[in-house]
Amino acid sequence: MKKRMVIMLVCVGVLLALLVGFNAFKAQMMKKFMASNAAPPATVSAVTVSYQVWQPQLMAVGSLRAVRGVDVTTEIAGLVREVRFKSGDAAKAGQLLVQLNADSDIAQLHASQAAAELARTVYMRDKAQYEIQAIAKAQLDADAADLKSKDALVAQQAAIVAKKAIRAPFAGQLGITTVNPGQYLNPGDAIVTLQAINPVYVDFYLPQQQIGQLAVGLAVMVESSSFSGRVFTGKITSINPKVDTATRNVQVEASIDNREGRLLPGMYANVKIDVGSSRQHLTLPQTAITYNPYGATVFIVKPGSKPNAQGKVLPEAQQVFVTPGATRGDQVAIERGLTAGMQVVTSGQLKLKNGTPLVINNQVQPAASPNPMPQEQ
Structure with a gap:
């Protein structure tokens, strides 16, 4: 009886030992399997956060207007006897344009x-x-x-x-006319447009919050899509003393040097006004920031802690909250959340989470120009 009891206990012990060993082996194999099937590293681009000097600017879209512009008409009816100008001519003040019979x-x-x-x-x-x-x-x-x-x-x-002698009321550039000798003109019929375009005015609107930064004589820079890369300079000549109650914007008028005659009335232009002194901001490309209901976040690159299956230690991603500030073209200023020298992911964030191993490839970087220009695809 004792011998049977001993044999039974030995068998139970061996069975327990085999069970424990099998579980240990299973756990080891699972650990090895999970290690070999870890998430592959994500390829991203990154940039080092640094300070850049920003010049505070007020920006608006304005419309160009001639200093003097009028459609020359006749005050009295009559038959055209002679046309004394050609389309596109420069006219002097008092110059005879059309003679009626x-x-x-x-x-x-x-x-x-x-x-x-x-x-x-x-x-x-x-x-x-x-x-x-x-x-x-x-x-x-x-x-x-x-x-x-x-x-x-x-x-x-x-x-x-x-x-009956229709003259130019002021000096300027004549437009295109369709009036011919022998044609009968009624009072008010347009003969030709006359525009004085040197200098030229640009009218634009700014929010009432920015009125305190405006002053007559302040320098203005104007850019037009018709002349890519060309900057025309001028100065503010007048600020409307009334704010529009519908939009809470104030109208501003600036005089722009146009001695070459390239800017024409009716064109739209991008207006920039430098205000105040330059400042330093931590700057990132706008593509680096991800916005969600909880705030704005970026992924920073931090040193890795564990080797991968090939035994290499790759950097890892870590998500942090930031406070973005003013924007300038493709750039955005960061007020809080980052320090100079940090490396921040600029593209590929959608596939990242905390701890994702990273492979940094900066052969292609997202746009980060302070003055981007439209491109035709």
């Missing part, structure tokens, strides 16, 4: 002048007779009134004749 008006002017001369002759003769008491004072007064009336008719007719 004024033959009948000139003839009427001559008749009025003859009547005025006769009235003047009668007045001078009656004045001499009045001095010798040959006529009454009432007759002389009637002659004087008739002379003034005739002179007024001469001035009226001369004004009508002058209106």
Whole structure:
């Protein structure tokens, strides 16, 4: 009986030992399997956070306007006798542009002048007779009134004749005209556009919060998509004393040097105004920041702690919260959360989580220009 009990205990012990050994072997194999099947490293681009000097700027989109601009029209109806300019010419102030047929008006002017001369002759003769008491004072007064009336008719007719000669009201650049000799013009019909474009005005709007940073004489830089990379300079000439109650924006006018005549009225332009002194900001490309309901985050690159299956220790990703500030083109200033010298992932964040091993490849970097320009694809 004792012998059977001993044999049973030995068998139970051997069975327990085999069970414990099998579990230990299983755990070891599972650990090895998991180690060999760890997540592969993620390939990302990264940049080292550093301070950059920023010049505070106010930016807006404005519309160009001529200092003086008008569509030249006729005040009086008439038949075009002669066109004295060509499309695109530069006109001087007072230059004759179009001459309307004024033959009948000139003839009427001559008749009025003859009547005025006769009235003047009668007045001078009656004045001499009045001095010798040959006529009454009432007759002389009637002659004087008739002379003034005739002179007024001469001035009226001369004004009508002058209106038949359509002149440039100021110096500027003429546009394209479709008026031809023999064409009949009615009052108000447009003949040609006349624009004084040196200098040229740019009108733009800024929020009322920025009014305190504005002042007449402040330098302005203007860029147009028509002239890529070209910057036109000017200065603020006027600030509207009234804020728009619908938008809470204030209108600003600036005068831009346009001696080459490249900027044309009606074009839109990007306006930049330097305000205040330059500042230093920790700067990142905007692609480095991920926004979620909890805030803005970035992935920083930290040294790895464990070797991979090949025995290499790769850097790892760690997610941190940051406070972004002002933006400048493709760049964003970081106010809190990072320090200079940290390495931050700039692309490939969607496949990362805390502890993901990283392979950094900076052959292609996301755009980080302070003054990006549109590109045609």
